[in-house]
Amino acid sequence: MTKKKISDIIKKICTEEEEYPVNTLLYFVSQYINNRKERICYSTYKRYKVFRNLIARFEGFIKNRITISNVNCEFVQNFILFCKQEYYNENTIYRSLNFIKTILNFVEKKGIATSIREFEFKRIKEEKEVITLSEEEITSIKKTKIPAALKDSKDWLLISCYTGQRISDFMNFTNDKLLEIDGRLCINFIQQKTNKKILLPLHPAVIEIIKSNNNSFPKLINAQLYNKNIKKIGKLAQINEAIKAKKRIGHRAESLLVEKWEILTSHIGRRSFATNFYGKIPTSLLISATGHATEQMFLNYINPLDKDQILCLSNYFDTIYNQQLS
Known part of the structure; x- marks a missing residue:
């Protein structure tokens, strides 16, 4: 749209x-x-x-x-x-x-x-549990055989886990946003929520998905259907760790013990990206990739279009990916 x-x-x-x-x-x-x-x-x-x-x-x-x-x-x-x-x-x-x-x-x-x-109010800070997919769970999703109707959703889920973007951004990835920098395939786009320019080197896993789709991104899926489909994929991949989580019912949330697949939503990829690469890739590079504004001190020194940072982040992706293959 x-x-x-x-x-x-x-x-x-x-x-x-x-x-x-x-x-x-x-x-x-x-x-x-x-x-x-x-x-x-x-x-x-x-x-x-x-x-x-x-x-x-x-x-x-x-x-x-x-x-x-x-x-x-x-x-x-x-x-x-x-x-x-x-x-x-x-x-x-x-x-x-x-x-x-x-x-x-x-x-x-x-x-x-x-x-x-x-007009003042003091909020008691609650301990918030962040739900993510571990590298092992992402690998399990990759290997799980699924019905053809879920293939595009599975591909987008994996793309989100390796790009760290919101659904409003990754679901709009198209070939015309791709470009090469010194032989590295990147994607260039403006985040819808923040209007921030992002130039992101593509993880090898994302490049594989593009190749498997006749050198294109998967078909566009609306958010509601996507959220429904990734829960089915999570269940098939046995992402069934029992966790205590707040499950939204309308505008309310209740704390329930559920299997992880039940609460998978479109934001899981962004959180998983940040969590799985944290400590392995310099935080400043991760922030340049996600466009987060939470680490303001880092953002003051980051140019998302900086070529050296793009190539450096791409090198880290390649190294980690090759280590997983060996």
Whole structure:
């Protein structure tokens, strides 16, 4: 799907939204989204929609419209209490509060007084378990025979594990983004979420997949089907380690003991890439590959289009791959 088509969908949805009474929180949320509709991607719009719907549910709970003047410390306490009673996960709660704080800033810029200075909330940091595929599990997936209908999904899953990109980026890999640097096959693209330019040398495993697909990338698959398919692939490959994980049910998350294949999603490749190569490849090179902004000090010194870094990362890929073959 092209960026223009996605933008048109967002505009259509935004213009069809319910109208809210003036000076209510939802009125300004709607204004904020409409003001940004030309600049946001569909995934960002969906996230805003989650926040907006949660605020609407809270209004239903208190049986009253929330005016901008009522968004204060008491609002924060009641909102958190409501969300916890409804079993919303911590991320959804605090991301929603941060979004509401953004709305207050938006309103302040219009010259309307708010209680933003008293709008504070302290989050108790939870220990978050990061789910990844080990190198052994990735090898198991490679070797597992699967139905033809799952082949493209399997190829994309492996590509994601060896490129470390989000589904919005790797699922848009095409031959016209390929180029050679000193004989090394690379892919050149702009990350959709961050608008960051990435020039990434392709891991030998990715090059093998391209060759197996008549020198092309696999067929495009929509995210929903892809997520469904990789769970089937994980089950066939016996990725069945029992782990305690938060499984999302709607906008809520429950902590359950599950087999790993049950919670495989499109982001597993990105996490696995970062985890499996960490300590084997300099962190600065990994960050240049993933485009992460979490290590800001590293990013200040990295140029993703630097030829020497691209070739150096490519050499590391080759060395590790050849060691696994021997």
